[in-house]
Amino acid sequence: MGSNMNDMKSLQETNLDEEGDQEFELEDVDDGDEEEEVEEYVTLGLVEKPKNPKFLLRHLFPSKAGGVPAWLDPVDLPQEKSRICGFCGEPLQFLLQIYAPISEESSTFHRILYVFMCPSMSCLLRDQHEQWKRREDNPCRSVKVFRCQLPRCNPFYSSEPPKHDGIDKPLTVGAALCSWCGTWKGEKVCSSCRRARYCSEKHQALHWKSGHRNQCRQIVNYSETSSSSPDSSSNRLPAVGKVACSTLWPEYEIIIEDECAFDTEAFEDNNCATSLVPKNMKTDDSYQFMLDKLEADEKKKTWASFQERIAKCPKQVLRYCRDPKAKPLWPLSIGCPSVANIPKCNYCNGPICYEFQIMPQLLFYFGVRNDPDSLDWGTIAVYTCSASCGSSISYKEEFAWVQLYPTAPMT
Numbered sequence: 001m002g003s004n005m006n007d008m009k010s011l012q013e014t015n016l017d018e019e020g021d022q023e024f025e026l027e028d029v030d031d032g033d034e035e036e037e038v039e040e041y042v043t044l045g046l047v048e049k050p051k052n053p054k055f056l057l058r059h060l061f062p063s064k065a066g067g068v069p070a071w072l073d074p075v076d077l078p079q080e081k082s083r084i085c086g087f088c089g090e091p092l093q094f095l096l097q098i099y100a101p102i103s104e105e106s107s108t109f110h111r112i113l114y115v116f117m118c119p120s121m122s123c124l125l126r127d128q129h130e131q132w133k134r135r136e137d138n139p140c141r142s143v144k145v146f147r148c149q150l151p152r153c154n155p156f157y158s159s160e161p162p163k164h165d166g167i168d169k170p171l172t173v174g175a176a177l178c179s180w181c182g183t184w185k186g187e188k189v190c191s192s193c194r195r196a197r198y199c200s201e202k203h204q205a206l207h208w209k210s211g212h213r214n215q216c217r218q219i220v221n222y223s224e225t226s227s228s229s230p231d232s233s234s235n236r237l238p239a240v241g242k243v244a245c246s247t248l249w250p251e252y253e254i255i256i257e258d259e260c261a262f263d264t265e266a267f268e269d270n271n272c273a274t275s276l277v278p279k280n281m282k283t284d285d286s287y288q289f290m291l292d293k294l295e296a297d298e299k300k301k302t303w304a305s306f307q308e309r310i311a312k313c314p315k316q317v318l319r320y321c322r323d324p325k326a327k328p329l330w331p332l333s334i335g336c337p338s339v340a341n342i343p344k345c346n347y348c349n350g351p352i353c354y355e356f357q358i359m360p361q362l363l364f365y366f367g368v369r370n371d372p373d374s375l376d377w378g379t380i381a382v383y384t385c386s387a388s389c390g391s392s393i394s395y396k397e398e399f400a401w402v403q404l405y406p407t408a409p410m411t
Helices: 004-009 031-039 121-130 201-226 285-295 301-310 361-365
Strands: 043-048 093-099 110-117 143-150 252-258 318-320 352-358 379-385 396-403
Touching: 093 318, 093 352, 110 352, 110 379, 121 396, 143 379
Parallel strands: none
Antiparallel strands: 043 252, 043 318, 093 110, 110 143, 143 396, 318 352, 352 379, 379 396
């Protein structure tokens, strides 16, 4: 698409004034594919701590990783069956979101893609077997992607671009969110204080044990005492924290850079072009195990190509290219989907195409420990409806393909 450059630059700064099928190889990647991939216009996502957390609020249409999502449609959030892990049944944790409007269509003037996943590596391992199934077989997933889009004129936001002056506000208030995770709709209410809300019984129990037990008692006592006083005011009730959970991934802003900007950068030595591990970083056992295993594999060309491409910008956490000819940059030649493994759109039955991939470097910024049972992946490739179709469902579920390193069992 000719507007990819403008679309993705809007991930870095919102400009509302500018309105202006996929084939895969299961194992081998030939030279022609590699040469074609170099010609694709790819933008990279890098993370940095937000200068002001208020700049990541939903009415500023941010691209962000970690923390809680900035829901584009703040009212009709994904239903309960969509927001839980298909294996453990726990609510999924927010990974990242990218603001990726498509200017050719008025219905996609605002468009955000959200990625959620279960933080359990055991669930991710089970996910690998399920992702090979066809959608009609109702596979269970621990990684889920949602697409939400709005026209320029909508009930939630002004049709004028935000000024980023600290005064911007949304037009409406969103749905009440879970007091524990701050992520999903709080459809369950604390039976005592009637103020704290939860997306699940598990999060209600965690909040109760973490301190709401005392807070709830204070709220109830205050309400009973103040009910007899005509001067009492509900806004004087003890505050209920928006997000009580302390295990969410840290919040970052995603900054977009053109990959071609890194082509001319010189590297100090040849190792920089072939290794993802910085010179001052000690190679851990799991990484060395992976290298040893790949050296024994005659099809290590894919891994070498992956390393060389990533070495241009080792800090990248995301690669974006919504081009019909674009393909993910696979770290391995095994565990890649074939054409038959990529399903049709759930809503229009049309083709879906690759749009972006998430790199494992994000786990470093999230502070995920390098333990055997810690969360890890080679890459997460996200496929979305080629037509970015609309429907009555605000959050349409898209398709994610997860490729694991050989340190984990693969199908």
